[in-house]
Amino acid sequence: MNAVAVRRAADVxxxxxxxxxxxLRMPAPASVGDVTEQLGLAVPQFQDVExxxxxxxxxxxxxxxxxxxxxxxNELVGSMGYSASSVLFADAFGVLVDGVLMEVESVAExxxxxxxxxxxxxxxxxxxxxx
Amino acid sequence: MQNARDTFYVTLxxxxxxxxxxxxxxxxxxxxxxxxxxxxELASANAPADVFxxxxxxxxxxxxxxxxxxxMDCEIRYATDGNAGNGGMDRGRLLAxxxxxxxxxxxxxxxxxVKMSYAALPAVAMGTNVWWxxxxxxxxTVNGERLERLATVEVFCFQEAGAL
Numbered sequence: 001m002n003a004v005a006v007r008r009a010a011d012v013x014x015x016x017x018x019x020x021x022x023x024l025r026m027p028a029p030a031s032v033g034d035v036t037e038q039l040g041l042a043v044p045q046f047q048d049v050e051x052x053x054x055x056x057x058x059x060x061x062x063x064x065x066x067x068x069x070x071x072x073x074n075e076l077v078g079s080m081g082y083s084a085s086s087v088l089f090a091d092a093f094g095v096l097v098d099g100v101l102m103e104v105e106s107v108a109e110x111x112x113x114x115x116x117x118x119x120x121x122x123x124x125x126x127x128x129x130x131x
Numbered sequence: 132m133q134n135a136r137d138t139f140y141v142t143l144x145x146x147x148x149x150x151x152x153x154x155x156x157x158x159x160x161x162x163x164x165x166x167x168x169x170x171x172e173l174a175s176a177n178a179p180a181d182v183f184x185x186x187x188x189x190x191x192x193x194x195x196x197x198x199x200x201x202x203m204d205c206e207i208r209y210a211t212d213g214n215a216g217n218g219g220m221d222r223g224r225l226l227a228x229x230x231x232x233x234x235x236x237x238x239x240x241x242x243x244x245v246k247m248s249y250a251a252l253p254a255v256a257m258g259t260n261v262w263w264x265x266x267x268x269x270x271x272t273v274n275g276e277r278l279e280r281l282a283t284v285e286v287f288c289f290q291e292a293g294a295l
Contacts, residue, residue, distance in 0.1 A: 036249070038144075
C-alpha cells in the first residue's frame with residue numbers, strides 16, 4: 001500500500017468515527033532584537049488554523065488524546081513553511097477545542113507502510129478547568 | 132522589583148552571549164542568546180536543552196531601611212543530552228562547559244548594575260542598583276540520557292517609590 005493510499009484510508013477512518021475540526025493556535029514569528037517580547041512586555045499575534053479530521057479521546061480527567069490525520073498535518077507543515085510536523089507542534093501555542101485552549105504535551109505518529117498515517121497528540125486541559 | 136528582574140535578565144543574557152556567542156535558542160523562528168525567562172514565554176511542556184532557563188521563585192522583603200530591600204531567588208536550570216554524533220558520551224563535558232559559562236557571567240566582573248526600567252524604550256536608568264551574590268550549584272541529576280543542573284543566585288535591589 002503506498003503512502004497516499006494509507007493517508008486516505010486514515011482520513012476515511014477518522015471521518016467515519018465522527019471526525020471533527022479543531023483549531024491549532026500558532027504564534028506569529030518573534031521580532032528580531034525586540035527585548036520587550038523577551039521581558040514579557042509584548043504579546044505575539046496568534047493565528048488559528050483549522051485541523052481536520054480529528055478524533056478526541058478522554059484519557060484522564062485533565063488529559064485528552066487527539067488523533068489527527070497526517071494529511072491535515074502535512075498540509076499545514078507545507079503551507080506554513082515548517083520543516084517537520086514535530087516543529088509545527090512544538091511551536092504551537094495550543095489546540096482550541098470548543099473554545100478551550102489545550103496545551104500540547106506530546107506528539108507521536110503512527111506509521112503504516114512506511115508513511116505517517118495518523119498523529120497522536122496529547123493535550124492537557126487548562127488548570128482553570130480542572131476539578 | 133520587576134525592573135530589577137528585567138535588568139538582571141538583560142545583564143546575564145548579554146554576558147552569556149559574550150562568553151559563548153554560539154549558545155543560542157530559536158524562539159518562534161528567531162535566534163537569540165541562549166537564556167530565557169520561563170514566565171515571559173508562552174507556556175510549554177517542552178524544556179529545551181543546551182540553553183539556560185531562568186525562573187524567579189522566592190521573594191523576601193526587609194522593610195527596616197529607608198527603602199525596602201528586596202531579596203529575590205533566581206533559579207537557573209539547564210540540561211544537555213550531549214552531541215548525538217558522539218552518542219551523548221560528551222554530556223558531562225557539555226554540562227561542565229555550561230557551568231563555566233554561568234560562573235563567568237555571574238561571578239566574574241562586577242556583581243552589580245544600575246537598575247533599568249524597560250517599560251518604555253529606550254530603557255531608562257533608575258536611581259538605585261541591582262546586585263547579586265555568587266552562583267550556587269546543586270548536584271547534577273540524571274534524567275534518562277539527559278544531564279540536568281539547577282543553579283541559584285540571590286538578587287538584591289531597593290524598591291523605589293512608585294516603581295515596578
